[in-house]
Amino acid sequence: xxxxxxxxxxxxxxxxDGDTNTIVDIExxxxxxxxQLALKGSSGSGxxxxxxxxxxxxxxxxxxxxxxxxxxxxxxxxxxDLLRAKxxxxxxxxxxxxxxxxxxxxxxxxxxxGPGPNPAYAKELLDRVGLxxxxxxxxxxxxxxxxxxxxxxxxxxxxxxxxxxDEPTGNLDVHHARxxxxxxxxxxxxxxxxxxxxxxxxxxxxxxxxSLDFSELNKAAHVSIPSGEGR
Amino acid sequence: MSGILLMVxxxxxxHALSTSITLLxxxxxxxxxxxxxxxxxxxxxxxxxxxxxxxxxxxxKGSQLQLVLNTVFHLETSPGNIPYTxxxxxxxxxxxxxxxPYAMGxxxxxxxxxxxxxxxxxxxxxxxxxxxxxxxxxxxFEAGYAEAVLGSVVAEQTGLKVxxxxxxxxxxxxxxxxxDHDEEYTVVGVMxxxxxxxxxxxxxxxxxxxxxxxxxxxxxxxxxxxxxxxxIPDKHKEVSAVMLNFKNPKTGFDLNMAINxxxxxxxxxxxxxxxxxxxxNKVGWANxxxxxxxxxxxxxxxxxxxxxxxxxxxxxxxEFAILRALGARKVTVFTAIVMESAAIATIGSLxxxxxxxxxxxxxxxxxxxxTGVVIDPFSIHPMVWITPLGMIGIGALAGVIPAxxxxxxxxxxxxxxxx
Numbered sequence: 121x122x123x124x125x126x127x128x129x130x131x132x133x134x135x136x137d138g139d140t141n142t143i144v145d146i147e148x149x150x151x152x153x154x155x156q157l158a159l160k161g162s163s164g165s166g167x168x169x170x171x172x173x174x175x176x177x178x179x180x181x182x183x184x185x186x187x188x189x190x191x192x193x194x195x196x197x198x199x200x201d202l203l204r205a206k207x208x209x210x211x212x213x214x215x216x217x218x219x220x221x222x223x224x225x226x227x228x229x230x231x232x233x234g235p236g237p238n239p240a241y242a243k244e245l246l247d248r249v250g251l252x253x254x255x256x257x258x259x260x261x262x263x264x265x266x267x268x269x270x271x272x273x274x275x276x277x278x279x280x281x282x283x284x285x286d287e288p289t290g291n292l293d294v295h296h297a298r299x300x301x302x303x304x305x306x307x308x309x310x311x312x313x314x315x316x317x318x319x320x321x322x323x324x325x326x327x328x329x330x331s332l333d334f335s336e337l338n339k340a341a342h343v344s345i346p347s348g349e350g351r
Numbered sequence: 352m353s354g355i356l357l358m359v360x361x362x363x364x365x366h367a368l369s370t371s372i373t374l375l376x377x378x379x380x381x382x383x384x385x386x387x388x389x390x391x392x393x394x395x396x397x398x399x400x401x402x403x404x405x406x407x408x409x410x411x412k413g414s415q416l417q418l419v420l421n422t423v424f425h426l427e428t429s430p431g432n433i434p435y436t437x438x439x440x441x442x443x444x445x446x447x448x449x450x451x452p453y454a455m456g457x458x459x460x461x462x463x464x465x466x467x468x469x470x471x472x473x474x475x476x477x478x479x480x481x482x483x484x485x486x487x488x489x490x491x492f493e494a495g496y497a498e499a500v501l502g503s504v505v506a507e508q509t510g511l512k513v514x515x516x517x518x519x520x521x522x523x524x525x526x527x528x529x530x531d532h533d534e535e536y537t538v539v540g541v542m543x544x545x546x547x548x549x550x551x552x553x554x555x556x557x558x559x560x561x562x563x564x565x566x567x568x569x570x571x572x573x574x575x576x577x578x579x580x581x582x583i584p585d586k587h588k589e590v591s592a593v594m595l596n597f598k599n600p601k602t603g604f605d606l607n608m609a610i611n612x613x614x615x616x617x618x619x620x621x622x623x624x625x626x627x628x629x630x631x632n633k634v635g636w637a638n639x640x641x642x643x644x645x646x647x648x649x650x651x652x653x654x655x656x657x658x659x660x661x662x663x664x665x666x667x668x669x670e671f672a673i674l675r676a677l678g679a680r681k682v683t684v685f686t687a688i689v690m691e692s693a694a695i696a697t698i699g700s701l702x703x704x705x706x707x708x709x710x711x712x713x714x715x716x717x718x719x720x721x722t723g724v725v726i727d728p729f730s731i732h733p734m735v736w737i738t739p740l741g742m743i744g745i746g747a748l749a750g751v752i753p754a755x756x757x758x759x760x761x762x763x764x765x766x767x768x769x770x
Contacts, residue, residue, distance in 0.1 A: 169763075177676060177762045198680045205678020216673045216766065220365040225357060232354030233678035278678070 123281050123314045124151040124174065129183035131169055144170050146183070148342040153281070156305060156315040160325040161334030167318035170334065171284045174316070175208050176200035188281055205234030209275030209313065211304065213287035215267045217259040223270045224255040230277030245273040249303060265296045272304050276311055283308050285317040289324055301327060354679065358687040359694055362663070369659040370695060373652075377699025380652035381742050382706025384645040388734035389707065390714050391638055393726035395631050397718075398424070399624045404477035404547075407603055407621035409433065409441060409610070410592040415620035416630055422453055422592040423623060424548045424722055425463050429455055433617050434570045435588030441595060446602040449474055452590040454560040457519040457532065462505045464519050464553045466560030469494055475594075477545055489513045489540025492556050499536045500554045503544040504723065511538050519555075521565060532563050548723030561588065649742060652699070656692050657749040664688075664756045671757050672765035681758050688754035689747050696746020700739035707735075 131144040143166035151157060161167045172178040174185055176192045185192045187207055192200055209230070210216075217226050227242040246255050249269035251262075259267050268288070275283055285304060289297035301324055308315040317324075318334070325331045337343055363370050403423055410418040411431030420427035432454075441450040451474075454466035472483050472491040485491060485500060492498035501511055511517060515538045518531040536555060544550055561568060561577050568575045568587045575587035597603050603621040610619040620626050631638075671684050711728035719725055 172763045172766075175676065177766070198682065201675065201678055201680040204676070208678075210676050212676075212766070216669075216676070218361075218670055218673060220361040220670075221357075225361070229354065229357070229674070229677055232357070233674075233680070233683065237353050274677075 123153050123155070123188060124149075124316070125184075125186040126150065126174070127184045127186075129173060129185060130181045131166075131173055131178065132181055144173060144180070145338050146170075146343075148344075149337060150344045151282075151314050151316065152344075154309070154312050154314060156308065156328060156330065157317070158325040158328035158331040159316070159318040159334045159337065160320060160322060160331065161318065162320060165334050166338070167334050168286055171286050171316070171318060174282075175210065175284055176204050202234070206278060207234075207281045209278060209280035209283040211271050211275045211283065211285040211288040213290040215259075215271040215291070217267055217270055217274075219259050222256045222258055223251060223262065223266075223273075226259070226270055227274045227277050230274035234278040242273070242277060245276060246270070248307065249273045264291060265300065268292060268296070268300050269303065272300070272307060276307055276313065279311060280313050283313050283315045285315065287319055287321075288317065289319065289321065294323075297321070297324065298327075355683060355687045355690060358674070359691045362667075362687075362691050363694065366659070366663055369663070373655050373659045373695050374699045374702060376652040376655045377696055377742060377746065378702035378706050380645075380648045381700045381703025381738055382710060383648055384738045385703065385707040385734055386710040386714070387641050387645045388738075389711055389728075389730070389732055390726070391641075392732050393711075393730060394718070394724075395628075397724045397726050399627045399631070403623055404475060404596075405594045405623060406597050406600075407595045407606070407619055407623065408592050409437065409595060409617055409619050412616065412618050415618055415626045418592065418618055418620045419623055419626045421455075422594065424724065425465075425552060426548075426722060429591050430618075432569070432589035432591055433593070435585050435590055436570070437617055438590050438593045439585065441593050446598055446605075447595055448598045449594075449596040451475060451594045452557055453592045453594060454557050454589070455591045456560060456566065457521055457563060458524065459505070459517055459519055459553050460509050461524065462502070462509070462551055462553055464499075464555055464560075466555050466557035468557060471554060472500070477547055477549065481545075483545065483549075484543040485540040486513070486543060489538075492539055492554065494556045495558050496556060497534060497536050497559060498539040498556065500540040500542060501538055502542050502550040502552045502554075502723075504550040504719075505553050506538075506541040511541075513538050513541060519553075519563065521563075532565070534559070534563055546725035551723040557590070558583070649745060652742075653696075653745045653749040656695050656746050657752055659695075660688060660692055660750060661753040661756065664753050667757070668760050668765045671760040672762045675760070675762040676766055684760070685754045685758040688757050689750040692750025692753070693743055693747035696743045696749075697739075699746070700742045703739065703742070 126146055126149040129144055129146045130142060132140050132142045134140055159167055169178060173180050180193065187203060190203060192203065195203065218229065221229065223246060224242055227245055228237050228239065231237055243255060246252060249272055251266060251269055254262060254266060262270065288304060289300050292300055305315060319325055332343065405423065408418050408422050410422065411433050413430040417427045417430050421429050438450060438452045441447050451467055451470055455463060457464040469491050472485065476482050492500055506512065516535050518535055520531050560566065561583055562580065568577060568589050570587040570589045577583045606619050607621050610617055674684060708728065715726045715728045
């Protein structure tokens with residue numbers, strides 16, 4: 121069964137000079153369970169918009185996004201929020217940790233709006249990313265690499281079926297970027313979560329078995345990322 | 352709900368300074384409103400239904416209110432004297448249960464000296480079943496002797512004790528124009544506290560007032576200067592007032608008709624509580640103004656809550672966007688802001704009880720110092736629970752505007768720039 125199924129998805133923006141720019145125009149795209157795909161593309165190509173459409177943060181001009189069989193376009197905003205809370209994990213380039221909250225609370229926030237708080241699991245995740253001794257630290261008290269790991273733990277806190285990673289290594293040096301990427305991929309596999317990662321960095325994208333240039337995805341008639349068993 | 356509570360807690364902590372200032376304004380507002388209503392009610396109850404002990408006061412022709420204030424609360428100036436024979440009439444009236452004469456005109460360090468009869472200590476009950484008690488070492492004065500029994504506040508503030516001597520000062524106030532009398536009085540007793548205005552009085556035999564140097568009596572209209580220690584014909588004697596208790600309330604209405612409506616010699620203040628209630632009704636407009644001011648303070652503190660939260664919304668848009676990206680619904684963010692506002696109002700209201708306690712405690716001290724009337728700073732009245740609940744409601748309402756602003760936060764725009 122496809123974790124993610126997208127059909128005829130379109131999203132346009134009106135530029136300041138009044139022109140309409142179609143930034144996302146995808147005919148057909150799907151990802152099976154437990155798959156990992158990297159999308160590369162230059163800045164402004166529409167990668168982030170694409171992720172926001174999948175997450176239900178943005179609504180498409182037309183087309184459908186189905187997540188686990190549920191069509192986001194037919195849902196009310198609150199149901200989309202709930203779906204996102206239960207089934208999607210987000211890792212951001214800037215981590216987007218909440219600075220007033222401890223590392224543990226940041227991870228707990230990742231589950232509070234979906235399955236509900238589970239401090240034991242949150243601690244287990246932080247332990248898994250090597251931060252068992254930093255749980256009560258605030259983001260500003262952590263190194264950039266440690267912040268990234270908190271963000272990863274938070275993205276997986278709700279046991280999502282799909283993890284969306286938007287330039288997750290963009291703020292890290294090469295060494296930490298590779299280490300962090302390996303961690304994200306490993307934890308996604310452990311949790312049976314599919315991973316859709318976007319990055320402009322060819323070395324990051326090159327680590328994936330499945331990768332696509334976002335501009336190609338926008339042009340392609342049909343793109344399907346089957347699970348390992350399906351290939 | 353746990354997510355909302357966590358958001359509220361963290362926001363209050365993150366904005367600790369503005370939260371603290373807002374809490375203070377809410378606490379002051381809540382405490383002020385409760386105090387205004389508390390003092391009003393306590394004062395009303397104390398002045399109209401407190402431990403007065405008398406049914407009526409008979410005094411010189413004039414204002415009933417002045418008569419009551421002067422004799423029961425020892426506040427106003429005396430409206431004048433009435434002949435001693437009126438006291439005798441009342442004392443002999445079979446409908447009258449108790450008649451006690453008051454003669455005033457002197458003070459000691461501002462505390463009134465009241466001349467009366469020993470029945471004040473043997474017969475009079477200031478509350479049902481409660482007579483004045485005199486401390487262990489003391490006793491009541493004896494008629495005709497230069498002896499005094501001090502109210503508890505007088506003894507406490509002047510330092511006089513049993514066996515001490517003092518010279519009364521002429522006049523009801525201790526000012527530059529007054530002079531000390533030559534007569535020396537011996538303290539023979541100190542009353543146990545009664546929490547009534549009489550705690551602020553020094554009691555002496557009524558003859559002592561008559562014999563005080565310089566006092567002139569006009570009981571029958573002619574000037575008569577008594578000589579100390581000599582008997583005074585009753586016709587020359589005067590009293591400032593006669594404190595009365597009736598065997599039957601009907602007597603009060605009958606005497607009211609006879610003295611106030613048909614007589615020209617005296618005034619009967621009856622019932623005392625009604626006379627005082629009239630005073631409160633007359634100054635009711637001042638209370639209304641105080642209430643309006645208190646309500647305005649509540650509105651201002653609600654505005655302070657609104658402003659303090661509203662000002663943080665812009666800086667928190669990214670936080671809201673992140674929370675929304677994590678799955679928080681718009682209504683969750685809205686609820687969190689309203690609850691934050693309500694939480695400030697709730698904590699502020701709880702602190703308001705501290706403010707209320709301080710104001711009431713200070714007010715109780717001032718009222719007791721000035722009038723002898725005791726108000727209970729911790730008595731429960733409806734505004735004690737209506738005010739905090741109202742403040743919490745208004746506080747939550749004040750959160751709606753910033754909550755709407757947060758509700759409308761565009762997630763994608765505030766989360767990350769478009770790539």
